[in-house]
Amino acid sequence: MQKVRPIIRVVLVGTEGEINLGFIARLAANFLVDEIYLVSPLVDPFSSEVRRFAAHGEYMVEHFKVVNSLDEALQGVELSACTSARVGQRSDVLRHPVTVREFVERIAPRYNSIAIVFGRESVGLTREELSKCHLLIHIPANPDYPVLNLSHAVSIVLYELWVMRSGSRSIVEPAKPDIYERIYKLLFEIAAKIIDRERLQAVDIALKRILWKCPLTAGEASALYYFAKKLRRIIGEQR
Amino acid sequence: MQKVRPIIRVVLVGTEGEINLGFIARLAANFLVDEIYLVSPLVDPFSSEVRRFAAHGEYMVEHFKVVNSLDEALQGVELSACTSARVGQRSDVLRHPVTVREFVERIAPRYNSIAIVFGRESVGLTREELSKCHLLIHIPANPDYPVLNLSHAVSIVLYELWVMRSGSRSIVEPAKPDIYERIYKLLFEIAAKIIDRERLQAVDIALKRILWKCPLTAGEASALYYFAKKLRRIIGEQR
Numbered sequence A, B: 001m002q003k004v005r006p007i008i009r010v011v012l013v014g015t016e017g018e019i020n021l022g023f024i025a026r027l028a029a030n031f032l033v034d035e036i037y038l039v040s041p042l043v044d045p046f047s048s049e050v051r052r053f054a055a056h057g058e059y060m061v062e063h064f065k066v067v068n069s070l071d072e073a074l075q076g077v078e079l080s081a082c083t084s085a086r087v088g089q090r091s092d093v094l095r096h097p098v099t100v101r102e103f104v105e106r107i108a109p110r111y112n113s114i115a116i117v118f119g120r121e122s123v124g125l126t127r128e129e130l131s132k133c134h135l136l137i138h139i140p141a142n143p144d145y146p147v148l149n150l151s152h153a154v155s156i157v158l159y160e161l162w163v164m165r166s167g168s169r170s171i172v173e174p175a176k177p178d179i180y181e182r183i184y185k186l187l188f189e190i191a192a193k194i195i196d197r198e199r200l201q202a203v204d205i206a207l208k209r210i211l212w213k214c215p216l217t218a219g220e221a222s223a224l225y226y227f228a229k230k231l232r233r234i235i236g237e238q239r
Helices: A018-030 A048-062 A070-074 A100-110 A127-131 A150-166 A177-194 A197-213 A218-238 B018-030 B048-062 B070-074 B100-110 B127-131 B150-166 B177-194 B197-213 B218-238
Strands: A007-013 A035-039 A064-067 A079-083 A113-118 A135-138 B007-013 B035-039 B064-067 B079-083 B113-118 B135-138
Touching: A007 A018, A007 A070, A007 A150, A018 A035, A018 A048, A018 A150, A018 B150, A035 A070, A048 A064, A070 A113, A079 A100, A100 A135, A100 A150, A113 A150, A150 B018, A150 B150, A177 A197, A177 A218, B007 B018, B007 B070, B007 B150, B018 B035, B018 B048, B018 B150, B035 B070, B048 B064, B070 B113, B079 B100, B100 B135, B100 B150, B113 B150, B177 B197, B177 B218
Parallel strands: A007 A035, A007 A113, A035 A064, A079 A113, A079 A135, B007 B035, B007 B113, B035 B064, B079 B113, B079 B135
Antiparallel strands: none
């Protein structure tokens, strides 16, 4: 499995639920987290329930590192960020967060190793724990009910970090520039046969715009090319 | 509760797990989803287990709309997008997706109502179901294990839609421009007293850069201003 920089360490403080621990192991596999540190978990992190919810991420359960303090869990990383759904008032600087989007776009890419700290399902992180991290991250959500379940908060932060690390690579082979031109020529030929002279220019431009404004995959473009070829043949026979 | 445009409908096809249904109700409350349609769920969507995992999102369970077909669940929305972890080869156009980021940035803002369709935990959506939607959305993840648990896939899509709808509003009151200037003046005064003439310009510039490169909250800025004022007084007394 490839290593993707920066190294990501998930730190879970006082986790209370086996389902969440299992789901987080799975997410760690989905988004290639390097390390999971558990600070004094309240459940057995190696139970069969945890493994069941980890699904194909069960190998990450084997890599759980259980420690006794947050200090220990933060050793050896360049940057640490804790997470909280609670945002402080003006004077409560400890609870002034950056959004997770801002964190991954502006801050995280400058570091080689990052720890993200998540608190207890019931009460989150204490003020003392919050003060041990360099930064505070917040996931924007409905102000009337911003508190996500633990593993869902983890999923969003890990997803954002994944997008940051993997970039915006095309997932599927994109259409090559020349196929747009070929589809366009066929469609214009057809249009020229069946559209009145006074409307032809608008249709011509509209065909160009829909083709060049919308990025197609190679497969989509070749299916459209096939369609246009068939169409031209039939129109050619009729006229 | 405020309405945020576009209207978002979550459509769950053949959901198999009560925990996931409960978590999704909670997420719908966290991210202000308007409607949840369940197409032939395999579990009782109104069970106590579902309600337990919904937490403060239990009111969304009351709003579950159970229907018998995907066609029914897609009625009345302008745009429908299904989701899949599987990406097709070149010729399999049905499985050529857009990423969720591309979807929310480029496509979704143009519509007033959007349905997002999520498939079964075990096997996702059938090809027939995929073909009923306008678009296919993909969440980028580890290619060796891209399959997220259902409710975690939902969390990421709803989070992206929330960011799109709520914009990048500051969560905490940002520092006003003049406080940077006031902090800078104090720090420069101190620097001018204690730094050699030949190094002063570099320190001066560095002070400007750290103050203006890093957006501060009003609370952070006022704490730094307080610190700088104290410092100037003490330095003034000593020299």
